[in-house]
Amino acid sequence: MSTFLTYTILGLVLGSVYSIAASGLVLTYNTSGIFNFAHGAQAMFGTFLYWHVTERWGWPVWLALIVVVGLAGPAMGAALHAVIMRGLRGTADVTKIIVTVAVLLGTVYLAQWIWNPDEAHTVGMFFGAGAKITVGGVVVRYHEIVCLAAAVAIAAGLRVLFTRSRTGVVMRGSVDDPDLLRRNGHDPERAAMLSWALGSTLAVLAGVLIVPISGGGLDANALTLLVIDAFAAAMFGRLRSIPRTFAGAMVLGLAANYVLAYLPSAGTFTGNLRVSLPMIILFTVLVVLPQDRLRGAAVRTRERYRVPAVRAAAVWAAALVAAVYLYSLLLPESGVTTFALGMTFAIIALSLTVLTGYAGELNLAPLAFGAVATVVAFHFGVEGTGLAARMNIQGVLLAVVAAALVGGLVALPALRLRGLYLALATMAFGEFLSNMVLRDTTEHHLFGTTFTLFPDGSLVVPPLKVGPLDLRDGTTFLMTATVLFALIAVGLAALRNGGYGRRLAAMKDSPAASAMLGQNLVRLKLSVFMISAAIAGLGGVLMSSATGTVAQENFSFTGSLALLMLVVVAGIGYLSGALVGGLMAGVGSAVLVSTFGDLALANEGMATIYTALGHLVLVGTALVGMGVGRNPSGFVHDIIDGYRAMRDAKPVLYGAGALGAVLYVLALTDVIGTWTFALIALCAAMLLPVVGRSYLAERRTRPVPLELAGVDEPYTDELRARLDRELGLTAALEKGGARVTA
Template sequence: MITTMLAAAGTPNLWNQFLTASVAGLVTAALYAIAASGLVVTYTTSGVFNFAHGAFGMMAAFTYWQFTEGWGLPIWLSLLLVVGVVAPVFGGIVEKGLMRGLEGTSELIKLVVTVSLLLALIGLAPVIWDPTIARSVPEFFPDSDPITIAGVGISIHRIIIFVAAGLVAVFLRLFLYNTRTGIAMRAVVDDRSLAQLNGARPGLTSMASWGLGAGLAALAGVLGAPISTLEAVTLTLLVFNAYAAPVIGRLKSVPLTFLGAIILGLAQSYVSSFVKPGDTNVVERAVTSFQINTGWTLANLQSAMPAIVLFVVMLFIRPERLRSHSLSTTRDQFRVPTWRVTLIGAILFPIGTIMLTVIIPDVFQLSLASGYALALVGLSLVPLAGYSGQISLAQMSFAGIGAVVMGNLGVNNPILGVVVAVLVAATIGALVSLPALRLSGIYLALLTAAFALMLSKLVLSQQKVMPQGNLAVPPLVSSWNTATARIIVSAVAFTLVGIAVVAVRRSGFGRRLMAMKDSPDACATLGLNLTRTNVYVFALSSGIAGLAGALWASTAQAEQFTFENSLAVTMLAVVGGVGLVGGAFFGGLLLGAFQSILGPIFNSNALGYFSVFSISIAKLTSFAPGLMGISLGRNPSGAMTEVGAGFRAVGERTEALVISVLGAVGIWVLTAVGVVSGWQFTAAIVVWVFVVAPLTPLLFDGPHPSQRLPVAIGGVSATVVALLVPVASITESNGWRVIMIGAFAGAVGAVLTRVYGPLDAEAAAPQPSPDLAGVNRPFDRGELIEVDAALGLTEADLATYAVSETNGASAVPAMAGNGGDS
């Protein structure tokens, strides 16, 4: 039967097609091998998996186009400058300026910083190179005739890719194992301090490894640009698709990485050749029958193959042995939330949300609803990433699952739809986590990334799942199908889930998660079932994300649940403080603001020195979130950690909390009844919340009672001024309005702090001179101990002196009898 089918398909044509696909696959494999080898070099020599590796290659391709097509430089010179100078220098700068500042942070923070760099570069490229202008990079020797091998014509450019891959393999083997610099690179990642004691220079070595990795990414980007599209996301994913290859090599072995690249390239090419409409072979007939019978299509199978290969590899890769480590203390630490603060937030948050919906313009209501939904997705990362230290890059995918389930089952019974959406998302999340739970955190991140790509390309893109890429998601109640109602529902859901997340943190299960985050190997040694614990927390996290999808906006779009958006959610949740409920809200709301609010508000504003350069705020929002994530090296605990520290005293003092809340309510009332405008409300609320409210505890417990009244009068007066000054009438520029409000709030804070004086009472009092100790004041115990140590007196001497004095003897003979000088 198989022979008959092959005959019907036409065996010679099928064989020629197979040869052509094999050659094309090997070309792709060579390109993947170059890119993946650079990733392996960076990881094995620095211990950091560079998710921005693909963006390095993308930026290099655009720079190469600028040198050759834009400025007319010779091809050989442009290639030398990009691969040998620009890319290595950029890689060294990234290592010294970003990655070196991440010492002492968790693997999650290191990964998120590279993800932030990826998103920043993807957003920056269209700002530098206008995407509306068509660009292309010609192949090397485009006028040369192709060379025929086994009946298949191969262009000179593709032969160059083959040769380059072979040269890279030989060079890396010789460099890493036969040169002092290469051996030092491998030694630094194993033990940085020991390598330094043996004469290595870890700083320069790490810079060299990142420079080498960036150079290889640039080579892959330049060679791949002519056979791809010169577009930011497309070129980035071209290199990103190679990430399955180094996983086959366990992120260590360059030869196995090349083998993985060959498997990946051939698999992708065979799918492209044989699973394509219009062919008359047996494979296509089976695929066509599958599509007709089920309504599902495999049109995106080729682009999903790298993710599929990566996912399959995870099923069979062998785990590493457990190694004994001491307890890891990282700089990203989070306080255990108290029930008092939690309940205060649970009361004020939904009430504040309702008040906000009353005064916010209707044009921003839908954007705010999206921000609240994204905040709930960010909240799903708190138990997973914040408590257990696990990494997921597929949270938007689980939200997409929840939206699809709700869109199909919630039409007739919304409550049932929400419940099923949570259960389905939780179950799928638990199943997805199983293959990589026995591996390290970076493998889990790659597995979830593969799942996100597969779901986006193979499931959510199906017309049967989301017709025309859209799906109506019904509200909980048919009459609540407004943006305002969805905001309030999301706020209530966020509040309830937030309380549950805090309860988890304070429970025994939460303590197990924190212990696993600190030292998973120690937990396994003590008998803790890591697999079960990880499955539970993954199911909890995925279920929360599924709930966010079920409560999504009225129309869910497939492009909202892509892998890129999952990266952005994870990044901004960590920026806000992934170990805090407030950090998740900050990150989600910030992402919604960047996507839909800040651009329209500041559409006519720009930054820069206008006689030299300028950039519009709308363009800045395309890569500003990535820049915020890059800053995690300075504050790995996130923004809300610092904000919480400033407001902690307010929550602990009931009187201060009441005054702060009443002041904010009063400002809102004036705005709601139309006494003041939106900009005046903004100015007053900024001054009151961020300047005056943090100082209110000092009115009751501060060290300077005499200064309480001046500070109170000054704070109220500044707020009244902010309410009375018509900011909107001063300038028509929204950008200048924000600058004026920020400057005024900063000035008020500086003045009030100066008026009140030092917050530490001991620091406020003049410190006595140590030279006058024993003259105008008695010695204290610490000074006496220092004097005894300076005189060489021991505890035995002092004890002997005390006994002699009790017996009525002189102290001098007693000490002389112990060897002292008389």
């Protein structure tokens, strides 16, 4: 009985903190229509700030709470709304999700920059760990009593705010009908800003309360994910009901502690299950709870994508293969290996293009399907040992099929979900896989066979060998990954231009209209999920092989979010967006950060500056993601439009091609370095549309030669008048008119 009471009280305390965090989520979603994936990161940053003022500056707890929870928390939320969130009206669900994901990643990177993750940061309980009372033989600390009282007070206060106050009605109206709210003399943006300020305050309070309960140690990634567990509690109330959210939080906290109390402690299963339990509950709640009806009309958003013709896609695919080969001749062996890793990420990114860009379905865990394929390929496709180990083609094919089947199994119960709910379901699957499967290092006995899913917490994945094709050679690996990307991209272009692709586009625009026209949405969703998972699985096996040794961190939830963010920033509806986003995720930031790290080690006097530049690269990447709301179609869209307008600026294109050829020859002969060539070529490619527009503008101001009048530009009244003057027709007409008058 004592054990039951102890774990019950601990569960209620944990549930109370989940309730505070989840209430902040419900508050912001009800008043802005944006689900804040950065809620956990806000809690983490506020908690680090609380540690800083109490431990480093020696402030008393009461003053730190006033400054951090009462001032910094609301200021953080209000600033987020004013600078970023208010610009997300009229954007698709994926854009809203990606912006908050970018805030999450940027906040984590900023916290790791300010507070060294290698140093210990510990937050103590209010009143100290010795301040406690005994209830029924169970010790209850004052800090835990504060958690319970704060959760009950906040739940009751928010209930009254939403149902009994004018301010609460205005808050809810700011997302339901902002135009009607304006006609009644209220400012919906001010109401939304107030809700974001309150939501951020609750997030920071939850972070300050939960860290001492969970052990007191501060870690940016761990604390962010810990507060994300409150998503399950928020979904109990379907992001609307505060009482149901409170009840769900209590169920979540009690279940987590009862698992520790009554399940066997031997092995890793119980600990992994406790960590995974919130995501299991989240997925179950999403599937069981009733969903909204299909939309009766399409929701018009600001995203615009152009679909390439199959022939054009094939031409550009061939050009990509040629360009990658020529560039590989300039790279050292290490550079070729890194480039190959980036191409494997680009293949995984193609899974997001077909699923989200074409079909409008969301997947927040693409790397999870790569993890499934990697585990299957490792156990069924590796031949030999040590340096002689190779991956066979049968293992790769089996891994792709397994990833597709798992994608179908995940999609099957989630077929009735859409938008945000579907995104949360895939996130729950990714976290469950990461915590339960990729942490499983124990031996299992099945049908007389002994195996371990993740022996020693890592997998050594050798390169593929098919006949004479051996991917141990870096250049061969790079070109194979590039050719596979090109083939899949052309296949997706053909799919999108066919009848199946048009059905996907119709489902994305209006599920209700698509169903009314006789489309089987269940079959359509299931098939596109399986196609996407198969592509992600292939890319995951190649990525693992390029890395050599992979662990749980290689398939982390934050890694999936970073990849998705960069693909959306580039343009998730474009095949070229998948290429650029994948390369940025697999190569871009990692190369720059490692370069600045090497420079810091080599130059002690400049170490601080180079280290800061490395952190700035990561934070800057997140800042780019935060700005996607202003350009939801991605920057590839702008680049393509810029080059499309240069069809009449052929001299500029020919000049750029000649410059590129000269630079390549100089780099090939070691006159200039590879980095110099890459930077000049990148800058030239970005500035070329600007130069082309200047050339066309100057050309339009020049008089067109008479022999080209009406050829290079259409006839206008000004052009006709000029032709009349040059040919003397105006004078003849005037004389003829004078004679007629006489």
